[in-house]
Amino acid sequence: MQSWLLAVCALTVVVAAQQYPNRYENFNTDAIIQNERILLAYYKCVMDKGPCTKDGKNFKRVLPETLTTACARCSPKQKQVVRKMLLGIRSKSEPRFFELLDKYDPEHANREALYKFLVTGV
Template sequence: MKLLTVTLLLCIILYVRAQNKYTNKYDNVNVDQILTNNRVLSNYIKCLMEEGPCTPDGRELKKTLPDALSSECLKCNEKQKETAEKVIRHLMKNRPNDWERLSKKYDPNMEYKKKFDKKL
């Protein structure tokens, strides 16, 4: 009986921890391929800006982005943090107009941008 109770408690703890993380379903998406393909990257940006349709992973990103920004990616796994930083750096360097538009939409008070700039 004790073993069953401990096992059940462990399952509950693991379930709660899993709920506090973002899905890793899209962790294997080739982000470099997206960043080097202007058409695909533009489609993602249009999705985030609500100017065009979204793919399933675009919808997930759009849903997750506000919470990830406000929590400093607390629910992100290490791969997601690395990918987010790569995308941000790419947009800042190669697509500054799109970076500015996205920043205005998702960070109008620039509070998250300031935190990110300190990290850099």
């Protein structure tokens, strides 16, 4: 019985560690995308061109892995948020979008998977 309980606890820890915390699952991407000033501030933060808010620092920390794995560790809701944000950046300024991708995936190692994620959400 103890070993079964230990195994369940270990599995829970492993599954929880595979996804990002759900802190930003209800993040209002529309408000950011529609406000050029806020969108530019986040962009400058993640591109090391300006100061970062607490949220900006968190995004900057997970952005490299998120882009290079096409959001593999994201929950379904987080995938929606990331996808919407990246598509919003692209629609507002395609040069900034590509500059962002080039910074965090300079070898274009995962570009095809990222584009597929942006198109399909998977």
